[in-house]
Amino acid sequence: QQPVQSPQAVILREGEDAVINCSSSKALYSVHWYRQKHGEAPVFLMILLKGGEQKGHEKISASFNKKKQQSSLYLTASQLSYSGTYFCGTESHGGGTSYGKLTFGQGTILTVHP
Amino acid sequence: EAQVTQNPRYLITVTGKKLTVTCSQNMNHEYMSWYRQDPGLGLRQIYYSMNVEVTDKGDVPEGYKVSRKEKRNFPLILESPSPNQTSLYFCASSPGEGGYYGYTFGSGTRLTVV
Numbered sequence: 001q002q003p004v005q006s007p008q009a010v011i012l013r014e015g016e017d018a019v020i021n022c023s024s025s026k027a028l029y030s031v032h033w034y035r036q037k038h039g040e041a042p043v044f045l046m047i048l049l050k051g052g053e054q055k056g057h058e059k060i061s062a063s064f065n066k067k068k069q070q071s072s073l074y075l076t077a078s079q080l081s082y083s084g085t086y087f088c089g090t091e092s093h094g095g096g097t098s099y100g101k102l103t104f105g106q107g108t109i110l111t112v113h114p
Numbered sequence: 115e116a117q118v119t120q121n122p123r124y125l126i127t128v129t130g131k132k133l134t135v136t137c138s139q140n141m142n143h144e145y146m147s148w149y150r151q152d153p154g155l156g157l158r159q160i161y162y163s164m165n166v167e168v169t170d171k172g173d174v175p176e177g178y179k180v181s182r183k184e185k186r187n188f189p190l191i192l193e194s195p196s197p198n199q200t201s202l203y204f205c206a207s208s209p210g211e212g213g214y215y216g217y218t219f220g221s222g223t224r225l226t227v228v
Binding site: 002032034040041042043044045046047049053055056087089100101102103104105106107 | 157
């Protein structure tokens, strides 16, 4: 079952902040965040694990709410280069053959104007 | 250069003609995965593999086959392609270790089945 992302689209001016949310109906083991620019492959931004560990892009922050099974991606002081489609991906189990089963949300289109 | 290489980048084929999309990574990654991307639906996982000879179904495996005979290669096989398999396909790989790392994506293969 796909995680649900909100909002579907965001329009910002340079320097403004944005938050993108990702919610799942399943108990999450990890949440990934990726950015995809038009005509390109998705690029890894960050991973958050249920134990609180985080690994990722130094200029991007995110949170993982275990109680709500929700993650939020925080984009602060946005730059033109932040434009693109942001996807969250969720792993719902820990251990065994469930590792590697990554389900993506439908994406959030972020547009940053000068 | 560390990368995931997919071939071909573009392919137009006819219904029912078997085809293979190749995927190779040079990073000694354990995990590999195939996704298809369709407008409004995000990235949907087709198959994934946690190591040589270990594969499992993703969310949309019907009509596809995979094999993992070597660690670096993970081909996607369409035995009898149909027009509803027209899509943008991505291969991705990750070091593994329980999902502590993000995925590196290939450049994509745009498949059209007529």
